[in-house]
Structure formats: structure tokens, C-alpha cells
Amino acid sequence: MSAPASASSVVSVVCALIEREGRVFVAQRPPHKHLGGKWEFPGGKIEPGETPEAALVRECREELGCEVVPGERLPEAVHDYGTVVIRLIPFVARLAEPAIDPQSSEHAAVRWILPEEFASLDMPAADEPIVRAYRKRQ
Structure with a gap:
């Protein structure tokens, strides 16, 4: 990865690896959006003055209509x-x-997957190190 042209071109984003009964929640981006059709973890931009944990709770409430409890913070990607340069801050959550x-009106599809199913999903490049870090901790 090359260095960003300026600090203003870096966007800080949180994402939730929501766990339930041994599965992880993933959502598929709509076809008309950037990276359309790719599977991702729910989340979004951190607002000015907001902590990453607060952003995670807010984004999941807005996108999925549910409350999450942030847990372990995984290494940033x-x-x-x-x-644009994305600084992705992932949390394991419940x-x-x-x-x-969780329900999403912003995504084409949602599903719960087993961790070994990550390899079969088409995910954004930014999510690949997060998947590796998540799988390593298991």
C-alpha cells in the first residue's frame, strides 16, 4: 500500500463481527454502490468526537435496527x-x-456464516486482514 496523499484522504471506519451461536453476521453491498455485490461486516464512518465503540453501536442501530455490545477490538486494517484510504477498526461484538x-434496508442480502465460510465469500480487500486476525484468534 502506498502512503496517502494527505491525512484528509484517510477515512476512519468501524465494523462489527457480530457473533451468535458460532456464526458471524455478514451483509452484501447493493450492486449500485462502490464494491457492489461484495460481502462485508456492518459498520460505517466514525463521526467527529465519537469513539470507535460509540460509532459501532450507532452504525449497527442505524443499519441493522439492533443494539450490539462491542467486545474485543481486533487489529486495524x-x-x-x-x-480514498480506509482505516478500518474492527470489533468482535454480540x-x-x-x-x-438484524435487518438491513441498506444491503442486498444478509446472512450468518460459519468462520470457515469466509473463504467462499467475495469480500473487499480491506476486510481480508480482519478475517485473518479473526480466524487466528479462534
Whole structure:
């Protein structure tokens, strides 16, 4: 990865690896969006003055209609997409109410997968080191 042109071109983003019953929640980006069709972990941009944990809770509430409890923070991943550099801050998380299924109006599809199924998913390059770190801790 090359160094970003300026600090302002780096976008800090959080993502949640939501666990339930040995599975992890993933969502598929809509076809009309950047990286359309790729599977990702839910999350989004950190707002000014917001902690990564608070951003994770807010983004999951907004995107999935559910509350999550952030847990272990995994190593950050930085990826240069050419037009923007993403600083991805991942957390292992759980649902505050396990009986509630996350729903997303922002994604083409959602599903719960076993950790060994990550290899079969088409995921953004920025997520690859996160998957490796997650699998390594198991």
C-alpha cells in the first residue's frame, strides 16, 4: 500500500463481527454502490468526537435496527482504494438481544456464516486482514 496523499484522504471506519451461536453476521453491498455485490461486516464512518465503540453501536442501530455490545477490538486494517484510504477498526461484538435478528434496508442480502465460510465469500480487500486476525484468534 502506498502512503496517502494527505491525512484528509484517510477515512476512519468501524465494523462489527457480530457473533451468535458460532456464526458471524455478514451483509452484501447493493450492486449500485462502490464494491457492489461484495460481502462485508456492518459498520460505517466514525463521526467527529465519537469513539470507535460509540460509532459501532450507532452504525449497527442505524443499519441493522439492533443494539450490539462491542467486545474485543481486533487489529486495524488500512487499505488504499486509490481515491480514498480506509482505516478500518474492527470489533468482535454480540447482539444485546440475541433473539432479535438484524435487518438491513441498506444491503442486498444478509446472512450468518460459519468462520470457515469466509473463504467462499467475495469480500473487499480491506476486510481480508480482519478475517485473518479473526480466524487466528479462534
